[in-house]
Amino acid sequence: MxxxxxxxxxxxxxxxxxxxxxxxxxxxxxxxxxxxxxxxxxxxxxxxxxxxxxxxxxxxxxxxxxxxxxxxxxxxxxxxxxxxxxxxxxxxxxxxxxxxxxxxxxxxxxxxxxxxxxxxxxxxxxxxxxxxxxxxxxxxxxxxxxxxxxxxxYKDSPYDALLDAYEPGMTVAQLVPLFAALKQELVPLLEKIVHSPVQPKDDFLRHSYVPEKQLAFGHQVLEAMGFNFNTGRQDLSAHPFTTSFHPTDVRITTRVDEHDLLSSLFSSIHEGGHALYDQGLQADLYGTPLGEARSLGVHESQSRLWENGIGRSKPFWGHFYPILQKTFPEGLRGVDPETFYAAVNTVRPSLIRVEADELTYNLHIMVRFEIERALIEENLPVEELPSLWNEKMGQYLGVVPDSDAHGVLQDIHWSGGAIGYFPTYTLGNLYSVQFLNQAKKEMPGLEGEIAKGNLLPLKKWLNEKIHRWGKQYPTDELVRRVTGEPLNPTYFIQYLKEKFGPIYRVT
Amino acid sequence: MxxxxxxxxxxxxxxxxxxxxxxxxxxxxxxxxxxxxxxxxxxxxxxxxxxxxxxxxxxxxxxxxxxxxxxxxxxxxxxxxxxxxxxxxxxxxxxxxxxxxxxxxxxxxxxxxxxxxxxxxxxxxxxxxxxxxxxxxxxxxxxxxxxxxxxxxYKDSPYDALLDAYEPGMTVAQLVPLFAALKQELVPLLEKIVHSPVQPKDDFLRHSYVPEKQLAFGHQVLEAMGFNFNTGRQDLSAHPFTTSFHPTDVRITTRVDEHDLLSSLFSSIHEGGHALYDQGLQADLYGTPLGEARSLGVHESQSRLWENGIGRSKPFWGHFYPILQKTFPEGLRGVDPETFYAAVNTVRPSLIRVEADELTYNLHIMVRFEIERALIEENLPVEELPSLWNEKMGQYLGVVPDSDAHGVLQDIHWSGGAIGYFPTYTLGNLYSVQFLNQAKKEMPGLEGEIAKGNLLPLKKWLNEKIHRWGKQYPTDELVRRVTGEPLNPTYFIQYLKEKFGPIYRVT
Known part of the structure; x- marks a missing residue:
């Protein structure tokens, strides 16, 4: 051998x-x-x-x-x-x-x-x-x-040739039924939520929050997650991203808005999730597939797991809300933990993907996926993108952009030629819930630890189960090794129902 | 053809x-x-x-x-x-x-x-x-x-092989008499200055000066020099330097000390002088010798010309001192322009090269040049460097380092293998005065313009006479084309006497 x-x-x-x-x-x-x-x-x-x-x-x-x-x-x-x-x-x-x-x-x-x-x-x-x-x-x-x-x-669809670069092995034929199943559940759920008489109060999120303090709080959360600032750093950029020059040099960026308490924080947690993956790769095999992230979908599962599965969870805020409230005593005066938790989980159809909630996010992806297929499979002229974009946004989310900046121009991806990339975001959402469920199953005390601010057991579990393996296993095999079964969207759907049911009092 | x-x-x-x-x-x-x-x-x-x-x-x-x-x-x-x-x-x-x-x-x-x-x-x-x-x-x-x-x-000295990488064509045989001539004039001049009863008052330079305001003032001076912030930027680092990734991307760094008004400012002007050279190279020939700086000595002539020839001159401060005083009304309260000008030109033997005045600076270089020759020509063991360093500092400057951090460890050069680099600093000093003299000869109104804060005619002259030519001419030919004669150290000696004579009332 x-x-x-x-x-x-x-x-x-x-x-x-x-x-x-x-x-x-x-x-x-x-x-x-x-x-x-x-x-x-x-x-x-x-x-x-x-x-x-x-x-x-x-x-x-x-x-x-x-x-x-x-x-x-x-x-x-x-x-x-x-x-x-x-x-x-x-x-x-x-x-x-x-x-x-x-x-x-x-x-x-x-x-x-x-x-x-x-x-x-x-x-x-x-x-x-x-x-x-x-x-x-x-x-x-x-x-x-x-x-x-x-x-x-390509074999079936020309789009497969592009998709395969980001999510090796994935095809249009697999994605179409997956997205259909998701749409079938998400659209009625969103309908109920939008029309629920219970709507979280979240106007306080737009009070004035000093940018430097926002960044410092984000820094504190990143440290709790186990992001290693000795082998990484955070800077500002127009569009948050993670990049890595080596597992000992992983960089994330964020943007900060004085009148948006969540934007910088959740982008920090999101990019922090990506960064933990990159910092957790095997340094001695860096540059080889064994020291590289499995796929964009798996990468996104790490960012979404931390951003949503942890960062928008009750145990997390059980520990961090008192700290945040102490950081911003004026802005958060009189806001109790329950109100804050609901505000962090507001579902509201909106224009910007990166600011979308967990539920509508996937509808943003569907808009892009369908436009990309039209561009590639049906030679749709780029001139028609703005109107098609606005049409689909109205159809799936019930909102229409007031400008192309808030519409078809919002994402960097297509400008760099990254067509076929967007579906990996939804795949990431699905993987993330399936992974987190498994982690909770294997570590019954996990939520208790998180409620004490101890996020490291989860980070360690992800290091062991996912990060250190690089590309050793194909994605479907990795998912099966970690969770005992193939990708299964019902976990994600169930998760949304269990989270938003109580908040919006819908079933 | x-x-x-x-x-x-x-x-x-x-x-x-x-x-x-x-x-x-x-x-x-x-x-x-x-x-x-x-x-x-x-x-x-x-x-x-x-x-x-x-x-x-x-x-x-x-x-x-x-x-x-x-x-x-x-x-x-x-x-x-x-x-x-x-x-x-x-x-x-x-x-x-x-x-x-x-x-x-x-x-x-x-x-x-x-x-x-x-x-x-x-x-x-x-x-x-x-x-x-x-x-x-x-x-x-x-x-x-x-x-x-x-x-x-190599032909004569093994040291020539190293020197040639930084200052093509220069040899130990040329440097030794040059340095000897310089030493012969500088040492007695320094002697007179040190023992002069007239000594500038400069304690106010160590009052508290808010770092951000220092940087903003430096930025203003850089803009006046014609440093293009659209194609360049300034950051902080432990040791100021200039680097360039292209004539449209030239970067300088500085460090700032709340209790030292001059350190950051003069490092900004110094690196700014380097940067003007790099920004002034021919962009379409970048990567070829015609779009590269002639030599380190010529590069240093640009930084020293701006730092000392302009930045420590009367006309410059005629314009900028009122602005500086308005920026720091407390720190500079009661300091008149004459006092400030003298303080900026204090000559005082000290331990750190990069903080040395125009006169003693070259003695720092001689210490290094002699040690480098001993390392290369005589196989001096590195163990003996600290004691040899301290001995020579005592001999030439009359001061002995209290620690190796302030002695043999102060410069980055040797750590990166840059042996043979130091002499280019003194060459830069000599070239700079010869160039500036010529500019004044060709533009009789130059000092008047500088006194109005208009530094651009000088920048343009340097662009035309030196920067745009890259390596088209060997250094000695370039110097002759610009000034009509070969390198001549008497200009530098004369400049020092004319400047420090009145300040210290010595002849």
Missing amino acids: KTLQDLKPLIEYLQEIQHLSSAISIFHWDQETYMPPGAGQARAQQLSSLGGLAHDKSVGPEMQRLLSQWVDLKSGEIKGEWDEAPQALLREVWRDYDKATKLPSEYVRRFAKASSISEQVWVEARKKSDFPLFMPHLKTMVDLKKEEIGYIG | KTLQDLKPLIEYLQEIQHLSSAISIFHWDQETYMPPGAGQARAQQLSSLGGLAHDKSVGPEMQRLLSQWVDLKSGEIKGEWDEAPQALLREVWRDYDKATKLPSEYVRRFAKASSISEQVWVEARKKSDFPLFMPHLKTMVDLKKEEIGYIG
Whole structure:
């Protein structure tokens, strides 16, 4: 049986590529946090050049030489007898290699440059709510992704080729019934909630809350979660995100609004959940699939588990509400814990995905998923996006954007060519509840610990069960290993009913 | 006659390498500004890997193929007839290529990793004033530089091989008489100043000055100098520095001390001078020698020209002192412009180079130059550095460090292997005065403009005369083109006498 030790030269080569990827990541992080505005064009060239270089190395002769010793490059068949971990490593490296060889290096450079410029124009366009300014860049990105589908190929839907990059193995054929089942339950539940005579009072969330104190409180929660500030940091950016240059250098960002007590806090907890995953990866295997996050859906499960499963739970606020109230005695004067808990769990159809509650969030995703399929499967012209967006928002959420900034321009994803990404958010929601249920089952005292502010047992459980495995198991196998069964949306539906039933007095 | 257009493929290849170098620069910048402390080991690996990659590309088969079309790779002889600019480009590219081919790629990686770790240990050692902690790393760096000399070779002194990396063409044989001439004039002048009965009052500089206001004033001065904040920024770091990822992305850092009014201000002006050079390089030729700074000495001439020639001059403070006094009405209460001007020009032998005045600064450099020569030419053991340092400080400046943090550990340079770098500071001082004299000669109204706060004519002159030329001319030719004569230390000596004579009433 061959072991990881036998793969040392390959691992070292993968880590060289990883250093290039980390350079790309720091350029991106910098672009969103500290880059001077006039550096945009140069940054686009830098990203394009490094992206092309990383791509060249990942398909070049040295990669072929190293990989072909152990894998048939055509079929992906692994030669010889291997331990489980190196076998998985070879499986995943070949998968990436096979995909990357399909993309011409010229395309990779062209894409990197176009997406960097497009992202910068999107920032401008969103600021001015100017869709026509962004439109030609969006068209370029869609065309580039279609070109990519042409290189990669697909079986059933061209959209599968894109989806697979974010959620390996997932297909439109699997998603459609999953989303239908969800819609069938969520829409009537939302209906009941919207029309319930019981509506949480939450106007106090918009009092004045000093930004510095908000950030300090978020910091405190991140520390309780086990986010390691010795190997990570938090900065400000227009759109919160998590990035990692190594498990010992994981960075999150947030934005803060004086008149919104929850926005910065929940973005911190959300990105903190992502960051715990990245900090929990195996450092010595970083750059190899065994030291990489399983999929975006699993990544999102970690952020949503912390943001919603913990951050919007009763035990969590049992400990943290008194601290928050002490931090903001004026803003929260007279607000009792029950009122605060209900306010944190307000369900209200709204325009902005990242500010949506747990229930309507998935309807935002459905709007995007359907538009993406129309763009890719039916060649919908990008000109029609704003009206289609507004139409679907009215249909599923009963609200229509007053401007494109609050509509079709709100998300960064499409500007960087990330089409096929949105469904992973809903998958993340489903995984998160299934994982958290299992954690509670295995640790009956967990909620008691959380109520004491002790979040570390949960973090440790996630480290052990999910983070440390990287991509060793395919997603469906990982879910089965952790929870004993495949992805099952009924946990999520049940969770929503059990949470919102009492708050809104609906059944 | 062939033109730059003929070199397009080479230029594009050089720019690809530049993008790697820019990635290295941003990793360095980040290491000094925002990197989480626990990321040091990973950062060292990233820097090592990218440094090796950039080196591989700059000596690899593609480089050879491109360059050998126009240059004999053995002799450096340029084939065919070329315009002045492409001829210079080929001359400099071959020079870099020839040097780089002498270094094994394995050595480059080893050096990058060792220097990154050594720099991090130095930070720790300086903080604790613990020379023994740093010593093994310093020994490694010295050994690595000696190994490098072995690869590069030299004619007269092994030290020349190192010096040439920072100040191409400069040699120990040229420096020794230059420094001797300087010492002959400076030591008696310092003697007179120290014993003069007239000593500026400067205790008010150590009153309390709110850091934020200090930074805002520095920002205002940088704007007046023409530093472009749209294509640059300023951050905080332990040791002020300037770095550039492109002429549209130039970054400076400073540190600020509530009880030192001048430290942050003059570091801002100093780094601002460097930054104007970097912002003034030709963006379309960035990554080629024509879009690169001529030498460290010329770079330093720009920072010192602004810091001392302008920032410590009467016309400058004629405009800025009233503003500063309005910013700090309490701290500067009752301090008249004459008193302030004298305080800004206090000469006082002290321990720290970066805080030294214009006169004693060069004595600090001589201490380092002599120690470096002893390390390289005479194999002085690093164990003996602290005592030799203290001995020389006593000899030249009449002061002896109370701790290694204020002595041999104060500078970052040796920790990163930058041996042979220090002499460029004194060269910069000499060039700066010679350049500024010429600017005043060509623009008789210059001092009048400066007294009105209009610093832009000088910036424009420097852009035109120095920045835009990159490495088109060798340093001695550049100096001759700008000032009509070769480097001449008498300008500097005369400048010091004319400035300090009246302040200290010495002749």
